[in-house]
């Protein structure tokens with residue numbers, strides 16, 4: 434079986450619609466921090482007319498992300514041999530990835546049922562495969578930093594925001610689904626933080642390359658600054674859960690600054706109005 438399996442050959446049935454990342458971000462239903470009417474530029478609130486569609490779009494994006502997280506963690510078990518080389522991994526890292534596969538498979542099932550509960554058809558929103566693409570990095574440390582720390586870190590922020598939205602909307606199904614998945618994502622992000630520190634303890638250059646890859650992924654997927662700590666941020670940066678997942682206060686501050694920059698850039702591009 435081949436190593437580093439290409440993203441365009443991932444198995445999907447006819448319900449799924451693939452778009453590249455740029456096209457997906459241009460879908461007017463995609464959540465973002467700034468944009469024209471019809472785009473969800475403010476906090477998710479049950480009173481806002483765009484909230485149900487924004488919530489359904491966001492959770493469909495999470496659902497396809499769960500499939501790709503399962504595929505990516507599975508590939509990381511397979512793509513690297515056990516050893517101490519830069520293209521090898523400790524056996525214990527594979528065990529963590531196997532545990533993650535189990536969790537992500539459960540998240541796929543939860544997401545399918547939650548989508549049905551929210552009135553969403555599978556494939557109603559498009560899939561872009563950026564999470565899986567980050568999971569194709571040939572360096573296992575960059576792979577875990579880009580996927581587990583950056584993208585699953587974003588998943589922590591989304592799950593926490595959606596859990597609060599479920600509470601406000603009086604929807605216990607949404608609230609509990611988000612709460613259970615949030616608990617697992619904290620574990621997955623912590624795996625990324627722990628392996629980054631362990632595998633680069635004596636290699637500062639590799640650690641810096643990994644952190645730079647994380648910064649690039651974080652900026653690219655801050656959704657035009659939708660994720661942040663400002664009052665109007667649609668997706669709240671979940672500071673406490675990120676600290677539980679091995680982020681230092683300075684690292685969370687950096688993500689917060691980066692999101693604010695992305696929001697300012699997006700507002701400048703769109704003329705400043707939501």
Ligand SMILES: [Fe+2]
Nearest residue numbers: 499502537540
């Ligand atoms: Fe997940």
Ligand SMILES: [Fe+2]
Nearest residue numbers: 502585618621
């Ligand atoms: Fe995960």
